[in-house]
Amino acid sequence: QVQLQESGPGLVKPSETLSLTCTVSDGSIGTYFWTWIRQPPGKGLEWIGFIDYSGSTSYNPSLKSRVTISVDTSKNQFSLKLSSVTAADTAIYYCARVRVYWFFDLWGRGTLVTVSS
Amino acid sequence: EIVLTQSPGTLSLSPGERATLSCRASQTISSSYLAWYQQKPGQAPRLLIYGTSSRATGIPDRFSGVGSGTDFTLTINRLEPEDFAVYYCQQYGSSPRVTFGQGTRLEIK
Numbered sequence: 001q002v003q004l005q006e007s008g009p010g011l012v013k014p015s016e017t018l019s020l021t022c023t024v025s026d027g028s029i030g031t032y033f034w035t036w037i038r039q040p041p042g043k044g045l046e047w048i049g050f051i052d053y054s055g056s057t058s059y060n061p062s063l064k065s066r067v068t069i070s071v072d073t074s075k076n077q078f079s080l081k082l083s084s085v086t087a088a089d090t091a092i093y094y095c096a097r098v099r100v101y102w103f104f105d106l107w108g109r110g111t112l113v114t115v116s117s
Numbered sequence: 118e119i120v121l122t123q124s125p126g127t128l129s130l131s132p133g134e135r136a137t138l139s140c141r142a143s144q145t146i147s148s149s150y151l152a153w154y155q156q157k158p159g160q161a162p163r164l165l166i167y168g169t170s171s172r173a174t175g176i177p178d179r180f181s182g183v184g185s186g187t188d189f190t191l192t193i194n195r196l197e198p199e200d201f202a203v204y205y206c207q208q209y210g211s212s213p214r215v216t217f218g219q220g221t222r223l224e225i226k
Binding site for chain 2: 094
């Protein structure tokens with residue numbers, strides 16, 4: 001059964017760049033679109049962006065100037081970079097798989113990233 | 118931007134009762150692009166319903182979804198103890214491509 005696993009630093013300093021990777025356990029990264037979603041502690045869900053296997057992306061306009069999502073099909077991974085972070089970027093970051101009608105059927109367990117000096 | 122407004126914010130019910138959760142969109146959305154998720158504390162969201170009314174794999178038939186245009190509903194019949202959680206609706210459309218409702222907390226009365 002395919003699984004997604006987020007990895008990366010749990011603590012990032014203000015103004016620095018948050019970097020996370022999502023590893024897809026089987027070879028299906030070349031078959032689907034993938035996405036990052038975040039959730040501030042105790043709050044709701046916010047979509048960050050999509051990427052497909054060719055590297056085409058779509059980002060939330062509210063984050064677009066600071067976000068880069070990339071894919072490495074040779075490693076079965078896709079990644080998130082969020083620059084110039086502030087405390088408002090503290091959240092649980094989830095990676096997920098995108099299905100045909102743009103819903104998310106498979107999620108990673110999430111990783112908490114705290115922005116603090 | 119399409120805003121999804123969920124109501125009520127909190128719903129208090131007893132096991133065995135029926136829960137009716139609402140998701141209202143600020144603009145008409147395609148029923149193909151409306152999904153519902155369940156999230157329990159400390160867990161990732163879990164897909165329940167996609168395309169307004171199709172149950173995801175492994176979701177029991179006590180969960181059902183209906184709706185069109187701007188009004189969508191998730192109904193949970195015969196509530197089980199494990200159903201008490203937070204529920205989110207989600208849509209795909211124009212920029213920003215994806216938005217979520219703010220969530221409905223279903224709590225045990």
